Amino acid sequence: MEIDSVPVESSVWVGRKRYRALLSRWYFSWTELDKKNREKKTVSVPIGEVVTVAEGRLEIQPQKRVEDTDRDFTLFYVKRSSSSSGGGGGGKGPLWSLGRTQFCCPSRNLRDQWVAQLKTALKTHCPSRPHRLLVFINPYGGKKRAKEIYHSIAAPLFELAGISSHVVVTERANQARDHILKKDLTGFDGVICVGGDGMFSELLHGVIGRTQQEAGISEHDPTVMLQPCDLHIGIIPAGSTDCVCFATVGVNDPVTSTLHIIIGDSQPLDVCSVHHQSTLVRYSVSLVGYGFYGDVLAESERHRWMGPLRYDYSGCLVYLCNRSYQGIVQYLPADPQISSPRDNTRCLSGCRVCSESTERLFPHFDSSSSIYSRQISQYSNESNGEWMSVEGRFKCVSLTCMSSSCPRSPDGLSPSAHLADGTADLILVRDTHPLGFLTYLHRHTTTQDQFDLPFVEVHRVKAVRFTLPLEDEEVCEYEESEAQRTEEVLGDPEKPPVDEIESCRDGSQHDLAGKRQDEPWNKKKGRKRKKKQDFLCGLCCRKPPTVSVWNCDGEILPYTEISCRVRGQLVRLFARGIEEKGGTWKCHKGSRNCKGRCVLHP
Numbered sequence: 001m002e003i004d005s006v007p008v009e010s011s012v013w014v015g016r017k018r019y020r021a022l023l024s025r026w027y028f029s030w031t032e033l034d035k036k037n038r039e040k041k042t043v044s045v046p047i048g049e050v051v052t053v054a055e056g057r058l059e060i061q062p063q064k065r066v067e068d069t070d071r072d073f074t075l076f077y078v079k080r081s082s083s084s085s086g087g088g089g090g091g092k093g094p095l096w097s098l099g100r101t102q103f104c105c106p107s108r109n110l111r112d113q114w115v116a117q118l119k120t121a122l123k124t125h126c127p128s129r130p131h132r133l134l135v136f137i138n139p140y141g142g143k144k145r146a147k148e149i150y151h152s153i154a155a156p157l158f159e160l161a162g163i164s165s166h167v168v169v170t171e172r173a174n175q176a177r178d179h180i181l182k183k184d185l186t187g188f189d190g191v192i193c194v195g196g197d198g199m200f201s202e203l204l205h206g207v208i209g210r211t212q213q214e215a216g217i218s219e220h221d222p223t224v225m226l227q228p229c230d231l232h233i234g235i236i237p238a239g240s241t242d243c244v245c246f247a248t249v250g251v252n253d254p255v256t257s258t259l260h261i262i263i264g265d266s267q268p269l270d271v272c273s274v275h276h277q278s279t280l281v282r283y284s285v286s287l288v289g290y291g292f293y294g295d296v297l298a299e300s301e302r303h304r305w306m307g308p309l310r311y312d313y314s315g316c317l318v319y320l321c322n323r324s325y326q327g328i329v330q331y332l333p334a335d336p337q338i339s340s341p342r343d344n345t346r347c348l349s350g351c352r353v354c355s356e357s358t359e360r361l362f363p364h365f366d367s368s369s370s371i372y373s374r375q376i377s378q379y380s381n382e383s384n385g386e387w388m389s390v391e392g393r394f395k396c397v398s399l400t401c402m403s404s405s406c407p408r409s410p411d412g413l414s415p416s417a418h419l420a421d422g423t424a425d426l427i428l429v430r431d432t433h434p435l436g437f438l439t440y441l442h443r444h445t446t447t448q449d450q451f452d453l454p455f456v457e458v459h460r461v462k463a464v465r466f467t468l469p470l471e472d473e474e475v476c477e478y479e480e481s482e483a484q485r486t487e488e489v490l491g492d493p494e495k496p497p498v499d500e501i502e503s504c505r506d507g508s509q510h511d512l513a514g515k516r517q518d519e520p521w522n523k524k525k526g527r528k529r530k531k532k533q534d535f536l537c538g539l540c541c542r543k544p545p546t547v548s549v550w551n552c553d554g555e556i557l558p559y560t561e562i563s564c565r566v567r568g569q570l571v572r573l574f575a576r577g578i579e580e581k582g583g584t585w586k587c588h589k590g591s592r593n594c595k596g597r598c599v600l601h602p
């Protein structure tokens with residue numbers, strides 16, 4: 001064995017079998033040898049996927065046990081298994097688990113050398129691993145198991161990897177966002193949420209807001225380039241839909257996600273900023289949806305007690321209402337030469353389309369710098385191009401920066417969307433008969449192409465605007481009162497922040513606790529109110545409502561007329577995109593349309 005130079009090699013024993021262990025620049029591997037020194041099976045672990053190395057015989061499951069034998073060392077690393085082979089997750093990517101192998105060396109000296117060499121390799125090759133994390137747990141998310149998931153699964157793994165964490169169990173909505181916006185974050189290498197998409201959204205708003213504050217950039221101007229965020233976000237899934245985790249990791253599994261955090265994986269993510277009259281309303285990474293998805297969310301809030309099932313229950317109710325809504329959708333198309341939502345490709349780990357987008361999005365990016373400092377020009381040239389316009393009656397209008405795959409829809413809302421290409425997919429589902437819409441919805445759960453329907457169109461876009469047609473008097477009146485509300489909400493410091501207010505279809509507004517926020521000042525102004533048609537009892541009203549609400553990553557937006565801008569690679573997650581399962585992937589929509597062009601074609 002040689003020290004301080006690679007490769008390093010020696011004989012070791014694993015159980016009763018003899019192996020040759022080899023540490024090369026990027027891998028640690030061990031090859032079984034037979035009695036005649038012939039090589040048999042080799043196991044190879046990338047240094048980047050080694051969790052830790054420890055002297056002696058160490059176990060952490062079912063409980064921690066250390067046996068300090070002086071010729072042994074234990075290696076912990078990432079091990080993959082198929083997500084369909086049990087263990088939960090139920091996804092597209094492989095499930096990760098903690099691999100553990102105990103090696104016995106010929107001498108104590110050699111053991112010490114192996115441990116030292118492996119630790120040096122980890123330090124040298126994995127400089128971006130987190131050392132200290134700020135963890136937010138939402139005890140009420142999903143099936144209310146977040147605390148248990150964190151303490152029984154994630155915390156022991158962090159401890160094993162030598163990562164320290166400061167844990168905040170939230171006591172109210174928006175606590176995590178406010179903490180990130182206001183508290184001292186010195187020394188933290190990342191923020192973690194244990195919860196669902198709503199909880200992730202809080203961290204997203206905190207991290208983006210904080211970064212812009214520090215850079216002195218206004219978040220409200222849709223034409224100004226925002227500063228990309230260096231503080232990574234990790235998601236340990238414990239929510240209802242967990243779409244962001246599923247679409248960036250490939251499975252909803254707390255062990256897999258914790259291991260991605262430990263090894264410091266980094267996945268850039270597009271974010272959509274949603275504005276109303278040049279004021280930032282919210283950010284979104286998965287779904288900005290009007291019509292069906294807005295109605296499902298609004299209805300589901302009444303049934304929170306059902307947990308994740310509330311979406312299926314509300315989905316059925318809203319489907320049976322068979323509603324559609326008028327609207328004008330304008331969009332700025334993305335470059336069709338680069339990619340298209342119907343090109344049958346998939347955004348997988350190391351995606352070429354996303355990597356090439358980095359250069360386009362950050363032309364001044366210095367890839368030689370070890371610190372990821374992306375310079376930005378103040379104004380984006382991404383707003384160039386000709387706006388297109390579509391007017392009509394829609395069952396739903398959806399905008400998604402990524403595929404938005406989740407266990408309910410393993411291919412997602414837009415299966416060929418990219419995580420980090422600076423574009424979003426706009427899906428317009430025109431009014432159709434109930435069976436047609438059911439076919440569209442059902443195709444989200446199968447491999448059939450949901451865009452191959454005459455009433456559906458999909459566009460890859462950089463920006464979108466949604467307005468209501470002004471022909472309907474009632475709508476005019478609604479809009480007028482909405483504009484008034486905008487002014488009042490934004491201008492009055494006594495009112496809760498915009499994102500803590502929900503608007504109902506009758507134009508009334510409620511804070512997150514359900515308290516009405518609009519009555520005093522609407523009355524004060526003596527405005528004529530629309531006939532009462534409370535959103536929450538809308539399902540049983542005789543006259544169907546003329547406007548729906550926007551669902552923005554699981555939050556109801558307080559405005560109907562909005563504009564959206566895609567902010568390419570604005571944040572980074574502790575993830576690496578969906579890993580291809582060796583050879584088991586098939587063209588995602590069957591081979592009929594694919595003709596071998598699909599990158600996943602076996």
Ligand SMILES: CCCCCCCCCCCCC/C=C/[C@@H](O)[C@H](COP(=O)(O)O)NC(=O)CCCCCCCCCCCCCCC
Nearest residue numbers: 196197198239240241242243287315319409441442553554
């Ligand atoms: C007939 C089966 C139809 C299945 C249709 C599945 C469509 C799934 C699209 C999923 C998009 C997910 C986008 C993610 C949104 C989340 O950010 C967000 C927040 O998540 P959180 O609560 O974890 O914080 N989640 C949501 O807004 C939930 C949207 C879920 C919509 C599911 C709708 C189920 C519809 C069932 C319709 C059944 C019709 C049956 C008629 C007899």
Ligand SMILES: Nc1ncnc2c1ncn2[C@@H]1O[C@H](COP(=O)(O)OP(=O)(O)O)[C@@H](O)[C@H]1O
Nearest residue numbers: 141142170171172173195196197198199239240
């Ligand atoms: N302690 C808390 N009490 C009430 N609401 C909270 C708390 N912590 C977070 N929230 C809010 O709960 C909402 C749902 O949380 P999430 O973790 O996404 O669960 P789910 O996936 O079930 O919706 C989020 O919008 C978040 O802002």
Ligand SMILES: [Ca+2]
Nearest residue numbers: 270401418423
């Ligand atoms: Ca995208």
